[in-house]
Amino acid sequence: MHTEKVNIKSYSRKDLQHVVAELGEPGYRANQIHRWLFNEQVENFESMTNLGAKLRNRLSNRYVIQSCSIVKKQLDPEKKNGMGTSKFLVKLHDEQTVETVLIPAEDRNTVCVSSQVGCPLRCTFCATGYMGFTRNLNAAEMAEQVYLVNNLLTATPTNHVTNVVFMGMGEPLLNTSNVIEAIETLSDKDYSFSLPQRKITISTVGLIPQIDAIARSGIKTKLAVSLHAANQQKRASLMPVAKEHTLDGLHNALERYVDLTGKPVTLVYMLLEGINDTMEDAKSLVAFCSGFLCKINLIDYNSIVNMKFKPVETEWRDRFIRILVGAGLNVTVRKSYGTSINAACGQLALKEKTLPADRFIK
Ligand SMILES: C[S@@+](CC[C@H](N)C(=O)[O-])C[C@H]1O[C@@H](n2cnc3c(N)ncnc32)[C@H](O)[C@@H]1O
Numbered sequence: 001m002h003t004e005k006v007n008i009k010s011y012s013r014k015d016l017q018h019v020v021a022e023l024g025e026p027g028y029r030a031n032q033i034h035r036w037l038f039n040e041q042v043e044n045f046e047s048m049t050n051l052g053a054k055l056r057n058r059l060s061n062r063y064v065i066q067s068c069s070i071v072k073k074q075l076d077p078e079k080k081n082g083m084g085t086s087k088f089l090v091k092l093h094d095e096q097t098v099e100t101v102l103i104p105a106e107d108r109n110t111v112c113v114s115s116q117v118g119c120p121l122r123c124t125f126c127a128t129g130y131m132g133f134t135r136n137l138n139a140a141e142m143a144e145q146v147y148l149v150n151n152l153l154t155a156t157p158t159n160h161v162t163n164v165v166f167m168g169m170g171e172p173l174l175n176t177s178n179v180i181e182a183i184e185t186l187s188d189k190d191y192s193f194s195l196p197q198r199k200i201t202i203s204t205v206g207l208i209p210q211i212d213a214i215a216r217s218g219i220k221t222k223l224a225v226s227l228h229a230a231n232q233q234k235r236a237s238l239m240p241v242a243k244e245h246t247l248d249g250l251h252n253a254l255e256r257y258v259d260l261t262g263k264p265v266t267l268v269y270m271l272l273e274g275i276n277d278t279m280e281d282a283k284s285l286v287a288f289c290s291g292f293l294c295k296i297n298l299i300d301y302n303s304i305v306n307m308k309f310k311p312v313e314t315e316w317r318d319r320f321i322r323i324l325v326g327a328g329l330n331v332t333v334r335k336s337y338g339t340s341i342n343a344a345c346g347q348l349a350l351k352e353k354t355l356p357a358d359r360f361i362k
């Protein structure tokens, strides 16, 4: 009977322990294999020279090594660090594709990683939400998005990835265990890439049990919560998931998170004209921020073809900011990079695809 070989990269480090145990090998072999796959990034079992010919043969009879690859690049003409904001279409282990974005700045090179093919949460302002959900990415597929971009950057001496944000396609906390595994691989101190966990940010729509799980997990990454409204009714109409993961519940979870980790949370707020931008909305945001350490990151709405939302005028945004700052909050404004190539937040699924009728400008 013909059985298809499994991609060994689809296994977590723990699964690799089972793989070697089944072959009657000692546990340390799992770490050796993991190192060959993710530190040396080898493409065949023959290269795993410290395993012995017999074991290498047995592995290649059962498994294959399949990696992700970049199948399309789009570069923003505005350059920093020799490269502009760049969007990469990355082919996964099974031919599905996701988008990965490089955002170079004066002092850093940030890679925006996708965690799912599509997203099931259907936030009303996000193009990815309209793709529907296909599947979660495994840990290797997330780590490899970073390696692929890093390999391009390191072609230029002294240039490398310095920050990673899980802000690409998908909701990372619907794929928590794989995301944590990817973070552990990217930050493994024995590997040459070895990115400190504090340079990695997980962005979530605000899933309450998963925020608790992240706090308890002991990982040292940063947490960003996409808030976008501090009024329950408004938030639920923008983000359907907020009906179940309510603002009150989220506030309590963030208090617990900060208590346990000692780290502030970034609240991401996208100003949408006539929707969440009134002075009353600013005051609700101030009230939401009491009781736990946080920073506000105001972001611009990146327009999605045919969607009914509009970004606010700069003067209006400044009035909003004055209320927040006046209340003693720490506010930053994120400049949107990459809009000319549809690489900015929420634009990652944007193709020539038509959106449903309720998203058309009325
Ligand atoms: C695409 S999401 C992925 C991470 C996670 N699912 C989340 O929602 O936080 C990353 C960020 O993009 C924001 N976003 C989505 N659509 C946007 C749009 N049209 N303009 C600006 N930001 C958008 C989200 O609210 C979130 O803060």
Ligand code: SF4
Pocket: 119, 120, 121, 122, 123, 126, 127, 128, 129, 130, 168, 169, 170, 171, 205, 346
């Ligand atoms: S904003 Fe995040 S959670 Fe919402 S649909 Fe987009 S990817 Fe999913």
